[in-house]
Amino acid sequence: MHELSICLSLLDVAGEEVERQGNPQVEAIYLKLGPLAGVVKEALLSSYELARAATPFAKCRLVIEEVPIVVFCSKCNGERPVHSIQNFSCTECDTPASEVIHGRELQLAALELVE
Amino acid sequence: MSSEPRIVEVRRNVLKHNDQVAAALRERFAGANLFVVSLVSSPGSGKTAFLEKTLTLLKERGYRPAAVVGDLATANDANRLARSKAPVKQITTGTLCHLEAAMVDGAIADWDLNELDFLFIENVGNLVCPSSYDLGENMRVVLLSVTEGEDKPLKYPTIFHGADLAVITKTDLGEAVEFDRAEAKKNIQSVRPGISMLELSSKNGQGMEEWMKLLADRYSDVRQK
Numbered sequence: 001m002h003e004l005s006i007c008l009s010l011l012d013v014a015g016e017e018v019e020r021q022g023n024p025q026v027e028a029i030y031l032k033l034g035p036l037a038g039v040v041k042e043a044l045l046s047s048y049e050l051a052r053a054a055t056p057f058a059k060c061r062l063v064i065e066e067v068p069i070v071v072f073c074s075k076c077n078g079e080r081p082v083h084s085i086q087n088f089s090c091t092e093c094d095t096p097a098s099e100v101i102h103g104r105e106l107q108l109a110a111l112e113l114v115e
Numbered sequence: 116m117s118s119e120p121r122i123v124e125v126r127r128n129v130l131k132h133n134d135q136v137a138a139a140l141r142e143r144f145a146g147a148n149l150f151v152v153s154l155v156s157s158p159g160s161g162k163t164a165f166l167e168k169t170l171t172l173l174k175e176r177g178y179r180p181a182a183v184v185g186d187l188a189t190a191n192d193a194n195r196l197a198r199s200k201a202p203v204k205q206i207t208t209g210t211l212c213h214l215e216a217a218m219v220d221g222a223i224a225d226w227d228l229n230e231l232d233f234l235f236i237e238n239v240g241n242l243v244c245p246s247s248y249d250l251g252e253n254m255r256v257v258l259l260s261v262t263e264g265e266d267k268p269l270k271y272p273t274i275f276h277g278a279d280l281a282v283i284t285k286t287d288l289g290e291a292v293e294f295d296r297a298e299a300k301k302n303i304q305s306v307r308p309g310i311s312m313l314e315l316s317s318k319n320g321q322g323m324e325e326w327m328k329l330l331a332d333r334y335s336d337v338r339q340k
Contacts (some may be wrong), residue, residue, distance in 0.1 A: 002213050010129045017125050027120050031129070038246035039272040041168035087273045087305050096308030106247065108127045114120045 003043040006106070007051035014057065021113060028112035035069055035089050037082050069103035083112040084094040135246055136216035140251030147228035150334045153250050155274055156258035156266075158240030158247065161284040162194045165258065166237055169316040170199035171193065172327055173233060178334070180233040183222045185214040188237060188256035216251055232334060242271040254333065259303070260285040261294035268302040275306045281314065282326070289315040 006068045039058060041064050043077055048062045071073040073090040079090055089096045123157055127132055144151050154162050166182060173180040181202040184192045193205035204222040206214060219236055228234075236252060238245040257278035262285060268275045274279065281303045289296065300312055313329070315322025 002211075002247065005211070005213075005215075006129060006247070009132065012143050013127050013129055014125075017123075017127065030122075034290060036273055036276055038243060038277070085276070085306070086269045088272075088276070088308055089305075096304070098309045101140060106129045107339045108129055110122050110123050110126075112120050115118050 003039060004038055006044060007047045010108060011049075011051055011057055014111065016057075017111060018056070018106070022095060023026040023110070024113040024115050026057060026060045026111055027064050027113055027114055029057070029108065030063050030110040030112070032065050032067050032105040032107040032109045034067045034103040034105040036100065039068065039106055046096065057111055064111065067102050067105045071097035071099045071103075072099040072101055074099075082085040108112075130247065130249075133216050134329050136220055137149055137251040138251035140220055141253075143228060143255070144234070144251060145337070145340070147231070148338050149228050149231055149234055150254075150330070150337045151234045151250075151252045152254045152256055152330075153236040153238060153252040154256050154258060155242070155245045155259075155278070156239045156240060157242045157263065157271075160240070160258045160260040160263060161317060162237055162240065162258055163195055165282070165284055165315075166235055167196050167199055168317040168320075168323060169235065169326070169330075170196060170201040172323060173330070174199060174201060176327070176331075178232045179230060180235065181226065181231050182235040182237065184237040185218070185239045187212075192237065202231075208239055212239055212241045212250055214250060215248050217252050233330065234273060243269075246274045246277045253337065254279045256280045256282055258282050258284050259299065261289040261299075262292050265295050265299040265302055268299070268306045272306040275303060275310075280305065280311045280312065281307070281316040281325045282331075283312065285316060285318070286314050286321055287319045 010070050029079050052058050069082050075095040081094055084086050156162050170180050182196050183204045185208055186192050186208045190205045193203045196203045206218050206222050236250055255278045257275055313326055
């Protein structure tokens, strides 16, 4: 379980950004999460409850957008989904894929601010 | 009077601090012509035995290897590895289930990297958490022992997907546990198409020569850059 560490990093990065924005009130943190990031959404949400206590984010929501895996398929010569994380091949032509375009995201995408 | 909320796009990696430290480490490693390998696996898959054998063989061949090992509580692994006479540092992580780049940075602080050819970083035994953290390594190796079952890659796809090499260990026990090699390799390739694979036994030495050759080749690539 490393989701608490991840949440602390998230609040750290978010804190830097809020400061850059002149310390407005933050209503929500939007996070993009890919299946290859090695992070479990549910664990992240419950860790967030712990991590945000006694910080300026105590009332701030965490909104997680799950990003599907997208690869570059060399045979189709285009971006394609894969069958699953266990079956990492193109859904169109079944070619095994090695070039990941999306799916590794663990990204603070946006902040919802109130001035 | 409260105003309307506004959305500000940020787009920053949550682990950017770790990524920055890892990038700085990678640069230092490259500057010192050091080839860096990290090892990840579940507890009991034979990481330490594999590493002890690796360090010993490399030293016999005139290389200068060193190792950093992460463990939750004890220094047992470092004590075992020290038998190889290679420099070894233990990182005791307490309750933390993975290594982060800053811990590696701290552990190697008093080593002169120019005096080394290989650095091995043994992560905490865990097939989930270490996958998120870049440690500045050149190559990430995931170990799977024959006693763990052929479907481990399907159960923990993320760690296999993030690796550059998959090593099947304890092949000397394969027959006893009716390990299905073809099935295991098929599962590894299904999760991470194209990944290089080795099968070896740290105990009887089977496959170790191939591993040594791979390391020597990768090391000369680093030297030539």
